[in-house]
Amino acid sequence: MKLYEHLAKEVFAKNGIPTPPGRVAMNPDEVAAVAKEVGAPVAIKAQILAGGRGKAGGIKFADNPEQARAVAKEMFGADLKGFKIDRLLVEKKLKIENELYVGVAVDAAAKQPLLIASASGGMSIEEVPEKDIVKRPVDVTWGLYPYAAREAVQRLGLTGTPAKKVADIMVRLYQIFRAYDAELVEINPLIISAGAGPGQEEVIAADGRLNVDDYALFRHKDLPTTDEGTALEKRVKAIGLAYVELDGDIAVMANGAGMAMATLDILSRYGGRPANFLDAGGGASSEPMAQAIDVLLSTKPTAMLINIFGGITRCDEVAKAILSVKNSRGIPVPLVVRLVGTNEAEGVRLLKEAGISAYRSLDEAAAKVVAAAGGAK
Amino acid sequence: MAIYIDEKTKVLVQGITGNQGAFHAKQMLAYGTRVVAGTSPGKGGQEVEGVPVYDTVEEAVSARGANASIIFVPAAAAKDTIFDAIDNGIKTVVAITEGIPVQDAMEIMAFARAHEAVVIGPNTFGIISPGKCKIGIMPNQIYTPGRVGVVARSGTLSYEIANSLTEAGLGQSTVVGMGGDRVVGLSFINVLKKFQADPDTEAVVLIGEIGGRAEEEAAEYIKGMTKPVVAYLAGKAAPPGKRMGHAGAIIERGRGTFESKVKALEAGGAAVAELPWQVPELLKARLAASKPGGGETAAAKNGNGNGASGGRKKRSRE
Structure with a gap:
C-alpha cells in the first residue's frame, strides 16, 4: 500500500526527519488558509499515488494566499496521470542548495534491506547512472548502524553539518522502514539549504514516499488506508482473489498466478485480447469462484475463458460454480472451459450436460474462445 | 538420488491440526512420504491420520527424529513457527504459507543462513522427488x-x-x-x-x-x-x-x-x-x-x- 506524500511526511516528522512547514488541504479555501499560516511563497502539490508528478504538472507555486486559492481551484478535480486530484499538500517553498536521494528498499536477491543514496536527487533514481549511486546492504538482524550511514555519506562527498544531518536521517529512515513494514521508503529530493549560514545548514525532506507491505497491514491497523486500483479491482480484492484489469474483450479466469499469466500469454498468441487477469487461487472453493465469474460478467466481455488445472482444486467443484452462475443469473456470452486434473471426468460431464464446451487442451480452448470473440484482432 | 529430499527424509507437519495441515498430511502419507510427527501448540497428545501431534518442535524432533518440516500456519505466526523448526535443528523447511510479510521473510532467511538451513518458499507448492518423497500440496x-x-x-x-x-x-x-x-x-x-x-x-x-x-x-x-x-x-x-x-x-x-x-x-x-x-x-x-x-x-x-x-x-x- 502506497501512502500519500503528506502521510509519509507525517511519519517522517514523527520520527525526527525534518519536513517543510505545511499540511494537506481538501479545498481551495483551506489551501489559502495554509498558505497564510506558513507564509508565502508556497508550493502546492497534488497528492496522487504515482511518481513523475512534477513533470506532469502536479506541482505549482504561489506568491500569496489569493494566488494559492486560484491555483488550487484549477487543480482540484483535474486528472493527473489517471488520478483525480482530491487533496493538495501546501508547503512553504524551500531554498534549495543541493538535492540528494536517500532510500531504503528490499533487495530481493540478497534477501536483505538495501540503503540507497545519491548526490543526484530530484530525478527518478532509475535515471541516475549506476556509478553515482551509493548502495549499502544492511543485515536485517542488526540494523543500520551510524558508522555505516557515515560511510555512505562520505561516499556522497558530503562534509560538515550536512554530512552529520544526512547520516542521522539515514538511520532514522531505516528505522521507519522496519517499524512500518515498508517495501520502500524514500526521500527524493532530500534538500540541503543554506539555513543561517555555514555550520547551520538545514536538511529537509522535500518529498516522501512510503510503501507499506500489503502482507503486513494486519499489524498496522492505525494507518489510513489508501487503496490503489480500479473499483472493480477493489471489488475482486475484497473476495480475496488477485485481479488486474486489462484492455481486451475476453474475460479470463485461471487458478494460480503463473497459470493465469500463461493463459493470457497463450490467448494473446492466438490473437485474442484478454480483458483481465484473475487468479482464482490454488484451492479456491466454488463460492468465491462463482463470485469471480459474476465480476467478470459485469465487465461485459465478448467471451469468457476459464482455465483450471485441478490439483487441490476439484474439477467438479469448478463445474458446480459455473453451473450455479448459469442457473441463477445466466451466462450471456460464449463460455469456453478448459478442465484438467482431479475429478476431471465428473466436471466435464456436468458441463457437457448443461451445454458448456469443456476441453482438455488449453491450446484448443484458447483457439475456440478467440474464435467465439470474433477472431484474432 | 534426488535433491534436497529423498526416501530417507523424515517430515514434521507444523500446523497439522488445521484443515490444510490435516488434508495435506493425509495426501503426503498416501504418496509414501515419511510423515513422522506434527505440531500444534496446545494440542499435543492427539493424533492426525495416525501421526502423533506434539506441542513443541523440540519434543517432536527428540521423539521422532524429524529432519524436514512443512509449514501450514497462518502468515502472522509463520516467522515464529519457522524459527522454532530451525532452532531445533531442522535443516529443510518448506513454507506453504502465503502472505508472510516481506520483512519477516528477510528475518527468516537471515536466521536460516546463520543455522545453515534451507527454506523452500514461502508461498510455494513445495518439493517432490517422485516415487521417494513429497513435501508439499x-x-x-x-x-x-x-x-x-x-x-x-x-x-x-x-x-x-x-x-x-x-x-x-x-x-x-x-x-x-x-x-x-x-x-x-x-x-x-x-x-x-x-x-x-x-x-x-x-x-x-x-x-x-x-x-x-x-x-x-x-x-x-x-x-x-x-x-x-x-x-x-x-x-x-x-x-x-x-x-x-x-x-x-x-x-x-x-x-x-x-x-x-x-x-x-x-x-x-x-x-x-x-x-x-x-x-x-x-x-x-x-x-x-x-x-x-x-x-x-x-x-x-x-x-x-x-x-x-x-x-x-x-x-x-x-
Whole structure:
C-alpha cells in the first residue's frame, strides 16, 4: 500500500526527519488558509499515488494566499496521470542548495534491506547512472548502524553539518522502514539549504514516499488506508482473489498466478485480447469462484475463458460454480472451459450436460474462445 | 538420488491440526512420504491420520527424529513457527504459507543462513522427488520418477508442465517450487547447482515469470552448465506496474520484463519454449543433441515408471 506524500511526511516528522512547514488541504479555501499560516511563497502539490508528478504538472507555486486559492481551484478535480486530484499538500517553498536521494528498499536477491543514496536527487533514481549511486546492504538482524550511514555519506562527498544531518536521517529512515513494514521508503529530493549560514545548514525532506507491505497491514491497523486500483479491482480484492484489469474483450479466469499469466500469454498468441487477469487461487472453493465469474460478467466481455488445472482444486467443484452462475443469473456470452486434473471426468460431464464446451487442451480452448470473440484482432 | 529430499527424509507437519495441515498430511502419507510427527501448540497428545501431534518442535524432533518440516500456519505466526523448526535443528523447511510479510521473510532467511538451513518458499507448492518423497500440496498423480529436474516459481503452471513431461514419458528427479513471494529462500542458481551436481538428473526445466532478476541471474549460471536447460516464462502479456497475483510478479520501473528474461536465458544457452506444451519436445531435442548418436534418451526410457500416467492418451498437439 502506497501512502500519500503528506502521510509519509507525517511519519517522517514523527520520527525526527525534518519536513517543510505545511499540511494537506481538501479545498481551495483551506489551501489559502495554509498558505497564510506558513507564509508565502508556497508550493502546492497534488497528492496522487504515482511518481513523475512534477513533470506532469502536479506541482505549482504561489506568491500569496489569493494566488494559492486560484491555483488550487484549477487543480482540484483535474486528472493527473489517471488520478483525480482530491487533496493538495501546501508547503512553504524551500531554498534549495543541493538535492540528494536517500532510500531504503528490499533487495530481493540478497534477501536483505538495501540503503540507497545519491548526490543526484530530484530525478527518478532509475535515471541516475549506476556509478553515482551509493548502495549499502544492511543485515536485517542488526540494523543500520551510524558508522555505516557515515560511510555512505562520505561516499556522497558530503562534509560538515550536512554530512552529520544526512547520516542521522539515514538511520532514522531505516528505522521507519522496519517499524512500518515498508517495501520502500524514500526521500527524493532530500534538500540541503543554506539555513543561517555555514555550520547551520538545514536538511529537509522535500518529498516522501512510503510503501507499506500489503502482507503486513494486519499489524498496522492505525494507518489510513489508501487503496490503489480500479473499483472493480477493489471489488475482486475484497473476495480475496488477485485481479488486474486489462484492455481486451475476453474475460479470463485461471487458478494460480503463473497459470493465469500463461493463459493470457497463450490467448494473446492466438490473437485474442484478454480483458483481465484473475487468479482464482490454488484451492479456491466454488463460492468465491462463482463470485469471480459474476465480476467478470459485469465487465461485459465478448467471451469468457476459464482455465483450471485441478490439483487441490476439484474439477467438479469448478463445474458446480459455473453451473450455479448459469442457473441463477445466466451466462450471456460464449463460455469456453478448459478442465484438467482431479475429478476431471465428473466436471466435464456436468458441463457437457448443461451445454458448456469443456476441453482438455488449453491450446484448443484458447483457439475456440478467440474464435467465439470474433477472431484474432 | 534426488535433491534436497529423498526416501530417507523424515517430515514434521507444523500446523497439522488445521484443515490444510490435516488434508495435506493425509495426501503426503498416501504418496509414501515419511510423515513422522506434527505440531500444534496446545494440542499435543492427539493424533492426525495416525501421526502423533506434539506441542513443541523440540519434543517432536527428540521423539521422532524429524529432519524436514512443512509449514501450514497462518502468515502472522509463520516467522515464529519457522524459527522454532530451525532452532531445533531442522535443516529443510518448506513454507506453504502465503502472505508472510516481506520483512519477516528477510528475518527468516537471515536466521536460516546463520543455522545453515534451507527454506523452500514461502508461498510455494513445495518439493517432490517422485516415487521417494513429497513435501508439499501438489497433486500426487501428475509426477513420475525419472531424470529431469524441474524448478519453478509457480504452482499450477508447474503442474501443467510436469504433467506434460509425464505424458511425454519424461520422468522427474526432483521438482522444486521456489515460491511466488519476493523474498524466498532459494534462488534458481541454488537449485540449478544442485541439479548440475546430481548424477541422476540429466536435464533441467526452469519455469519462471516476469518480475525481479532471478531468471537473468540464472542465465549467467546456465552458461557454465553441462546439462541442457529448457525454460518457459509466464507473463509476456502482463502490463507493467501491476502485480500479477504473486507478490514478486511485477514489472517495476521497466525491470523484470519478459523480453529481458528471454534474451538473457537464450544468451545463456537455454532453450525457451513459447508454449507450455512445447517443453517436452524441446527437452527431447536438447537431450538428443547433447548425446551424439542418442535418439532415445535415458530420461525417456526411465519415464512412465509408475502407472499414474500409463493409461493417459497423449494430447494431439504434442
